[in-house]
Amino acid sequence: MQPIKVLIQFDGPKIKPLAFRRNDRLYKNLKLNLVYHFKEGGQTIFRFFMSDEANSYQLRFEPETLEWFLEDNN
Amino acid sequence: MKIILHVDMNSYFATAEQQSNPFLRGKPVCVAGKGSGERTICAALSVEAKKMGVKGIMSVWEARNLCPDIIVVAADFNKYQFISRQLFSILESYSPNVEIFSIDEAFVDLTRICKNIEEAQNIALDIKARLKSEVGDYLTCSIGISHNKLLAKLASEKQKPDGLTIIDKNNLNDILATTPIEDVCGIGPRLSKRLYPLGIKSMQDLAQTNLQRLTHFFNPRQAKILKMMGQGIDYEPVLPYWQFPLEKSYGHSYTLPKNVFKKEEAFKVLLKLAEKVARRLRKAKVLGRTIHIYIRFFDFTSYGEQTTLTHFTNDGLEIYQVGLKIITKYHFSKPIRAVGISITNLKNSVDTPALLLPEDIKNNEVIKASDAINDRYGEFTLFRASLTKIKDKVQNIPDGRNKRIML
Numbered sequence: 001m002q003p004i005k006v007l008i009q010f011d012g013p014k015i016k017p018l019a020f021r022r023n024d025r026l027y028k029n030l031k032l033n034l035v036y037h038f039k040e041g042g043q044t045i046f047r048f049f050m051s052d053e054a055n056s057y058q059l060r061f062e063p064e065t066l067e068w069f070l071e072d073n074n
Numbered sequence: 075m076k077i078i079l080h081v082d083m084n085s086y087f088a089t090a091e092q093q094s095n096p097f098l099r100g101k102p103v104c105v106a107g108k109g110s111g112e113r114t115i116c117a118a119l120s121v122e123a124k125k126m127g128v129k130g131i132m133s134v135w136e137a138r139n140l141c142p143d144i145i146v147v148a149a150d151f152n153k154y155q156f157i158s159r160q161l162f163s164i165l166e167s168y169s170p171n172v173e174i175f176s177i178d179e180a181f182v183d184l185t186r187i188c189k190n191i192e193e194a195q196n197i198a199l200d201i202k203a204r205l206k207s208e209v210g211d212y213l214t215c216s217i218g219i220s221h222n223k224l225l226a227k228l229a230s231e232k233q234k235p236d237g238l239t240i241i242d243k244n245n246l247n248d249i250l251a252t253t254p255i256e257d258v259c260g261i262g263p264r265l266s267k268r269l270y271p272l273g274i275k276s277m278q279d280l281a282q283t284n285l286q287r288l289t290h291f292f293n294p295r296q297a298k299i300l301k302m303m304g305q306g307i308d309y310e311p312v313l314p315y316w317q318f319p320l321e322k323s324y325g326h327s328y329t330l331p332k333n334v335f336k337k338e339e340a341f342k343v344l345l346k347l348a349e350k351v352a353r354r355l356r357k358a359k360v361l362g363r364t365i366h367i368y369i370r371f372f373d374f375t376s377y378g379e380q381t382t383l384t385h386f387t388n389d390g391l392e393i394y395q396v397g398l399k400i401i402t403k404y405h406f407s408k409p410i411r412a413v414g415i416s417i418t419n420l421k422n423s424v425d426t427p428a429l430l431l432p433e434d435i436k437n438n439e440v441i442k443a444s445d446a447i448n449d450r451y452g453e454f455t456l457f458r459a460s461l462t463k464i465k466d467k468v469q470n471i472p473d474g475r476n477k478r479i480m481l
Contacts, residue, residue: 034094034210036156041452047153049094056095074097 006068080218080226083178084235087118093210183312224308250277280304325416333409352390361386362417370412
């Protein structure tokens with residue numbers, strides 16, 4: 001799980017990641033395929049499943065700390 | 075006359091994975107409980123994998139033999155439960171009477187909502203459109219509409235994927251004549267095997283069989299129900315999840331990564347399972363008294379025994395110790411493949427008298443503190459030291475029978 005910086009778009013109560021930066025590389029033109037949230041202990045975690053033309057990415061957002069992570073990349 | 079709708083998600087877990095990862099779409103995908111482990115069974119298959127002849131009961135190893143290109147994906151039950159809740163919320167926007175039949179199936183009673191089947195058909199099309207727009211564009215469901223649950227479920231099975239089938243007075247007789255008995259919900263392979271020798275192969279055959287003849291081979295209640303099934307009659311009401319009766323038992327089982335010859339090797343797994351069962355009991359605020367142990371051997375034979383305690387418990391260690399006593403008195407000559415533990419004879423923990431003995435009070439405080447930490451930081455944040463090596467290994471596939479997924 002790698003910390004990343006994410007550019008997001010606010011749409012009312014919803015957010016949508018538009019691009020993220022990992023190791024100085026910018027990943028953009030991302031498509032949001034699915035988003036869900038779940039409880040990890042007392043904390044709500046959001047998972048965003050994104051893809052571009054070459055890969056799919058699983059992003060994790062922790063609202064308590066406002067931190068983003070890249071969980072998986074295929 | 076009732077109007078019942080049955081919604082069934084198509085190849086659910088696999089399609090959910092294809093929804094979240096577009097690179098899996100159009101490919102044979104198998105969702106397996108523990109990822110790609112060779113002893114894991116295929117919990118769900120994509121339409122493409124099914125076309126290659128892979129079946130849900132196969133192990134990953136068998137599936138790979140049949141379809142070498144199959145992509146094995148580890149199950150993500152948070153994802154599936156979330157999508158299910160989204161689907162059930164959509165259904166609830168049409169009727170308050172939604173019965174959650176499994177994690178990917180539900181009945182909706184539209185009797186007081188729709189004047190006729192045509193109106194229900196419009197709702198069905200709306201549900202399909204909303205599933206795609208609000209949940210995921212790759213997700214599809216098959217919907218059946220009829221006048222009872224039995225026929226609505228049968229209707230949804232008739233066309234997959236993405237089907238919409240109506241069974242009403244216009245086509246009922248044709249459906250009864252052409253539907254094999256094993257396609258009827260409630261008639262499994264074992265019952266079918268008992269019906270075939272009687273010359274009963276279709277629903278119509280069952281309907282035309284004399285009740286007295288059926289009573290000769292089945293008990294009177296079962297015979298009557300079978301006869302009604304053959305006629306497409308079902309009086310069962312749609313039971314919303316908030317009216318569903320409480321669980322009668324809690325249990326977990328686990329297939330070991332490899333067969334073990336020493337029963338001691340299965341003990342740690344048993345402890346983990348007992349802890350999981352106990353945690354669920356405490357969350358549900360219930361206690362249990364009858365503990366059942368189940369062991370499956372390498373040749374798929376099994377052994378099971380139960381013990382009833384003099385008192386009620388929801389302590390994982392105590393449940394484990396009772397299980398251990400059962401196992402240790404039995405001499406195994408065969409390697410163990412799987413173990414399971416369950417507890418029944420339940421009662422509400424609120425009715426329990428206060429603890430008196432100092433060691434019981436102390437133990438209870440430790441459990442409470444441990445639960446509070448695990449509530450805050452996640453399951454098995456705090457756990458027994460003996461579970462260190464297997465903490466993350468024993469994970470179960472939800473069986474989809476939790477009718478209270480919405481609560």
